Amino acid sequence: MADSPREIETLIGLMAKLPGLGPRSARRAVLHLIKKRDVQLTPLAEAMRAVAETARECLNCGNISTSDICDICSSEKRAIGEICVVEDVSDLWAMERSQVFRGRYHVLGGTLSALDNVGPEDLRIPQLRDRVAAEEVSEVILALNATIDGQTTAHYIADQLDGTGVRVTSLAQGVPIGGELDYLDDGTITAALKARKAF
Amino acid sequence: MADSPREIETLIGLMAKLPGLGPRSARRAVLHLIKKRDVQLTPLAEAMRAVAETARECLNCGNISTSDICDICSSEKRAIGEICVVEDVSDLWAMERSQVFRGRYHVLGGTLSALDNVGPEDLRIPQLRDRVAAEEVSEVILALNATIDGQTTAHYIADQLDGTGVRVTSLAQGVPIGGELDYLDDGTITAALKARKAF
Numbered sequence: 205m206a207d208s209p210r211e212i213e214t215l216i217g218l219m220a221k222l223p224g225l226g227p228r229s230a231r232r233a234v235l236h237l238i239k240k241r242d243v244q245l246t247p248l249a250e251a252m253r254a255v256a257e258t259a260r261e262c263l264n265c266g267n268i269s270t271s272d273i274c275d276i277c278s279s280e281k282r283a284i285g286e287i288c289v290v291e292d293v294s295d296l297w298a299m300e301r302s303q304v305f306r307g308r309y310h311v312l313g314g315t316l317s318a319l320d321n322v323g324p325e326d327l328r329i330p331q332l333r334d335r336v337a338a339e340e341v342s343e344v345i346l347a348l349n350a351t352i353d354g355q356t357t358a359h360y361i362a363d364q365l366d367g368t369g370v371r372v373t374s375l376a377q378g379v380p381i382g383g384e385l386d387y388l389d390d391g392t393i394t395a396a397l398k399a400r401k402a403f
Numbered sequence: 404m405a406d407s408p409r410e411i412e413t414l415i416g417l418m419a420k421l422p423g424l425g426p427r428s429a430r431r432a433v434l435h436l437i438k439k440r441d442v443q444l445t446p447l448a449e450a451m452r453a454v455a456e457t458a459r460e461c462l463n464c465g466n467i468s469t470s471d472i473c474d475i476c477s478s479e480k481r482a483i484g485e486i487c488v489v490e491d492v493s494d495l496w497a498m499e500r501s502q503v504f505r506g507r508y509h510v511l512g513g514t515l516s517a518l519d520n521v522g523p524e525d526l527r528i529p530q531l532r533d534r535v536a537a538e539e540v541s542e543v544i545l546a547l548n549a550t551i552d553g554q555t556t557a558h559y560i561a562d563q564l565d566g567t568g569v570r571v572t573s574l575a576q577g578v579p580i581g582g583e584l585d586y587l588d589d590g591t592i593t594a595a596l597k598a599r600k601a602f
Contacts, residue, residue, distance in 0.1 A: 208474075208496065209457070209469040209473075210469075211453045211454050211469055212454055215447075215450040215451060218446055218450050222432045223431050223432055223435050224423070224424060224428040224432060225432075229422070231493065231496060232422050232423060232493065233421045233422055234454070235492055235493055236421065236422050237454075238454065241455055241458070244420060245455045246451075246455045248414075248418070249448050249455055251413050251414040252445075252447055254414075255410050255433075255436075255444065256440055259408075259411065259440070268407070268411065268434070268437055270410055292434075293434055294434055297407065300407075
């Protein structure tokens with residue numbers, strides 16, 4: 205592609221590094237943007253610059269914010285007694301979309317992983333202990349992914365909070381709404397059976 | 404998502420409009436970008452701004468360029484006798500990737516379409532006639548997509564160039580390299596059979 209201008213090649217190269225895009229879809233997206241320069245390309249460049257300049261981590265919970273303390277932590281409408289622990293900001297967003305949790309969050313920034321050499325000090329686990337000690341927290345809800353690493357991390361955190369008097373709970377595991385047994389893995393069916401309840 | 408900052412919501416909204424991305428993958432891409440602010444987000448914002456400011460259409464062929472005449476049209480290495488007519492810049496890029504055509508291009512900017520109300524004057528067809536009249540063109544290669552609209556447009560252009568003395572050709576149709584007959588549509592097999600050649 206030596207025949208296409210350097211600026212466009214640079215843009216395609218950067219777009220191709222986005223998750224979900226490859227070289228081919230990056231080219232398509234860039235052509236699309238160039239055709240809609242005024243309504244899409246320029247606003248997108250401006251929106252990226254704005255986010256690059258303002259986005260930061262909430263000092264309290266690790267959520268992405270444009271101020272030192274995020275909107276959720278600083279909201280008076282959110283219960284201060286409940287902290288929901290999630291792996292990543294994307295999980296926090298998923299929880300928020302369900303609009304059912306009205307407490308606050310704590311974003312770990314990943315999971316413990318011996319393979320990837322991620323220890324407790326690499327995550328926001330010490331800060332969680334500090335929050336539980338400093339704030340009036342009555343319940344910590346572990347909303348970690350139902351993966352090996354997620355569950356290992358959940359157990360580690362529960363151990364760490366042992367003796368603080370705070371109630372530690374985790375999301376229920378079972379058949380997802382709309383799920384068909386035939387398409388579920390054995391582990392999910394086992395978990396759902398063990399956690400069966402009166403109908 | 405009223406709880407996530409406005410700047411980030413704006414960026415996600417704009418990213419979700421890109422072809423190949425939806426709301427979910429846009430959120431993923433934006434989180435990825437925020438985590439890699441210095442190596443990806445800032446350079447991407449800058450690359451978009453640069454393209455928004457410099458990209459324009461080549462006045463001669465309609466290719467995307469950063470100067471009035473694109474690199475291909477102004478290159479002395481490209482044969483001036485052959486013009487390859489393509490629908491869109493993405494098709495030009497596809498031709499260039501094959502590195503076999505060494506002439507120059509003419510980008511129509513679409514196909515004739517009665518349904519979408521696209522007539523010859525909406526495409527770069529008059530300019531093609533002008534180029535054939537003004538430049539020393541010996542052959543016009545119609546590299547339009549093998550769709551109804553593409554082939555209609557090809558026939559129209561061939562009619563328009565009738566009498567100019569220029570040789571009008573089109574890409575061969577047949578079995579794609581690596582293609583299996585069982586997976587090909589009837590039209591392709593019919594075309595390949597009609598255009599069969601001595602082995």
